[in-house]
Amino acid sequence: MTDHLSRIPRSDAVDNRERILEAARVLFATEGLNVPLREVARRAEVGPATLYRHFPTKEILATEAFAEQMRTCHAVVDEGLADPDPWRGFCSVIEKICELHSRDRGFTAAFVSAFPKAVDFIADRDYALKAIAELAGRAKDTGKLRPDFVLDDLILMLMANNGIQAASAAAQVAASRRFAALVIQAFRAGPAQAPLPPVARLALVMPGVTR
Amino acid sequence: MTDHLSRIPRSDAVDNRERILEAARVLFATEGLNVPLREVARRAEVGPATLYRHFPTKEILATEAFAEQMRTCHAVVDEGLADPDPWRGFCSVIEKICELHSRDRGFTAAFVSAFPKAVDFIADRDYALKAIAELAGRAKDTGKLRPDFVLDDLILMLMANNGIQAASAAAQVAASRRFAALVIQAFRAGPAQAPLPPVARLALVMPGVTR
DNA sequence: ACGTTAACGGACGCCCCCGTCCGTTTTGGC
DNA sequence: GCCAAAACGGACGGGGGCGTCCGTTAACGT
Numbered sequence: 001m002t003d004h005l006s007r008i009p010r011s012d013a014v015d016n017r018e019r020i021l022e023a024a025r026v027l028f029a030t031e032g033l034n035v036p037l038r039e040v041a042r043r044a045e046v047g048p049a050t051l052y053r054h055f056p057t058k059e060i061l062a063t064e065a066f067a068e069q070m071r072t073c074h075a076v077v078d079e080g081l082a083d084p085d086p087w088r089g090f091c092s093v094i095e096k097i098c099e100l101h102s103r104d105r106g107f108t109a110a111f112v113s114a115f116p117k118a119v120d121f122i123a124d125r126d127y128a129l130k131a132i133a134e135l136a137g138r139a140k141d142t143g144k145l146r147p148d149f150v151l152d153d154l155i156l157m158l159m160a161n162n163g164i165q166a167a168s169a170a171a172q173v174a175a176s177r178r179f180a181a182l183v184i185q186a187f188r189a190g191p192a193q194a195p196l197p198p199v200a201r202l203a204l205v206m207p208g209v210t211r
Numbered sequence: 212m213t214d215h216l217s218r219i220p221r222s223d224a225v226d227n228r229e230r231i232l233e234a235a236r237v238l239f240a241t242e243g244l245n246v247p248l249r250e251v252a253r254r255a256e257v258g259p260a261t262l263y264r265h266f267p268t269k270e271i272l273a274t275e276a277f278a279e280q281m282r283t284c285h286a287v288v289d290e291g292l293a294d295p296d297p298w299r300g301f302c303s304v305i306e307k308i309c310e311l312h313s314r315d316r317g318f319t320a321a322f323v324s325a326f327p328k329a330v331d332f333i334a335d336r337d338y339a340l341k342a343i344a345e346l347a348g349r350a351k352d353t354g355k356l357r358p359d360f361v362l363d364d365l366i367l368m369l370m371a372n373n374g375i376q377a378a379s380a381a382a383q384v385a386a387s388r389r390f391a392a393l394v395i396q397a398f399r400a401g402p403a404q405a406p407l408p409p410v411a412r413l414a415l416v417m418p419g420v421t422r
Numbered sequence: 423a424c425g426t427t428a429a430c431g432g433a434c435g436c437c438c439c440c441g442t443c444c445g446t447t448t449t450g451g452c
Numbered sequence: 453g454c455c456a457a458a459a460c461g462g463a464c465g466g467g468g469g470c471g472t473c474c475g476t477t478a479a480c481g482t
Contacts, residue, residue: 010428010479036469047431052471112376156375156390163374164367165323167414174411179367181407186397196392200385203378221449224459247439258461263441 017054019044024065028106030169033062062110063121069107070124072100077131086138087145093132094154094187095180098161102176103169108162112155114204129154146189152199157183159202228265230255235276239317241380244273273321274332280318281335283311288342297349298356304343305365305398306391309372313387314380319373323366325415340365357400363410368394370413 023044027035037058041051055061076096083089101108115121129151136154139145161179166172234254238246248269252262266272287307294300312319326332343365350356372390377383 007428012479013429016430037471038469041431048470049431049472050429053429056471153389153393156386156393159374159376160371160390161374163370163372165370165414165416167412171411171414174409175367175413177408178364178410179371181405182364182367182394182397185401185404186393188401190396190399190401193396194392197388198385199389200382201378202386203376203382205376218458221458223448227460248441249439252461259440260442260461261459264459267441 013054016044016046016050020046020051020054020061021065024061025068028062028065028110029104032105033058033109037061057117059115059118062106063115063118066104066107066110066121069100069104070121070128073097073111073128074124074131076100077128077135081131081135085142086135087142090132090135090139090145090187091184093135094157094184095177097158098176098180098183099173101158101161102164102172105162108158112159112162112202112204144189145187146193148196149187150199152202153187155202224265227255227257227261231257231262231265231272232276235272236279239273239276239321240315243316244269244320248272268328270326270329273317274326274329277315277318277321277332280311280315281332281339284308284322284339285335285342287311288339288346292342292346296353297346298353301343301346301350301356301398302395304346305368305395306388308369309387309391309394310384312369312372313375313383316373319369323370323373323413323415355400356398357404359407360398361410363413364398366413 020040023040027040027043031039037051038048040061041048044051051061055064077093079096080089080093083092101111110121111125132154133151136145136149136151140147140149161176164172164175164179166175231251234251238251238254248262249259251272252259255262262272266275288304290307291300291304294303312322321332322336340362344362347356347360347362347365351358351360372387375383375386375390377386
């Protein structure tokens, strides 16, 4: 029996792989997750078969393409956790996450979607969410974050932020910035605020990715 | 020259027309504006040609199908305007509009979209928006609505509300309700609130309707 | 340099949606 | 009841995305 260990990949293969990922990053960010995979292949100057060989499903491609964004996400929440003022850290996380997501239309879709297979992607996401929950807990203790805040409210805001459509990339970021400021206002604890309606079960669905 | 006045339509024609509209209402509400027109035709038990004969474009079909929702919209804002307490009226408008839009996925898309041809639809929408602006002005005067509120913030909120995805129709409404409560919190005037980032030019684009 | 073999990509068949044509059916006036 | 006109709907051709096959190309070891 021959050696079945992972062989070193050929140079053109890794080259194509990287070009595909780069193309996917750009297109997912600007057009969203619904871009035809062939368009990604075209931009990468690669045949369709090559793309499918490297990334059998759009899900796999997306998770790999968004790995960097996910790292940024982690950095943002870590930064927030490191802030001595939890509320300020919480606010900065919301602002930065909103901006991050507004710059990358596809990433939000991926972030709030239920990838059945992408185990590590989901793990990463859940780790970030856990960290935010921890930060939120501390912020509540300072009395600046409203006590009835729930982690699902953050998901709600991310989904909502994703619904915003602006005329240009710059306008998109600007709109998200204003939205984030409003959201922070909504989350701030205030005197005599009415109780919030109950939390609803949000649906993490992936748009246009059947396979 | 023969009489070119509008002739009375045939009975089966008006019947089909109504069934198509009903089917469109249901499908647009549950699936959004992207449902294939053939599916509408199927549900209406009508051939594709019949649908196209009555409603040459999806835009026309949508505007006619949403006429009722638009009337509800008007009723809601009128009700809000009638409230002696402008802020309370403003809040009720937000709550009801959010619920209305959460129940009808397609209507929001139509509402925040740029139909180039649907003159009266746009006129209706703008009338409702004007009325809300009027209401907002009064609410500002009472000091309960933050002075830097802009009408675009409402559009922003509608778009955002449209981004929310829940597990079921009921959950969708529940999520929107909570969202609306948070939004109201964000709009409420408070002591020493930070100035909002500038307004961005929002894009009213119709998803998946090229013709 | 050369042969092996991994990797490539053009091309194919499939399915779904679109908008229209035209032969057939139904309606309503006489 | 009859007939012209209005309305219907099955069927067609076009276009686009999808996933795969297979003949060709080019990288790497010797």
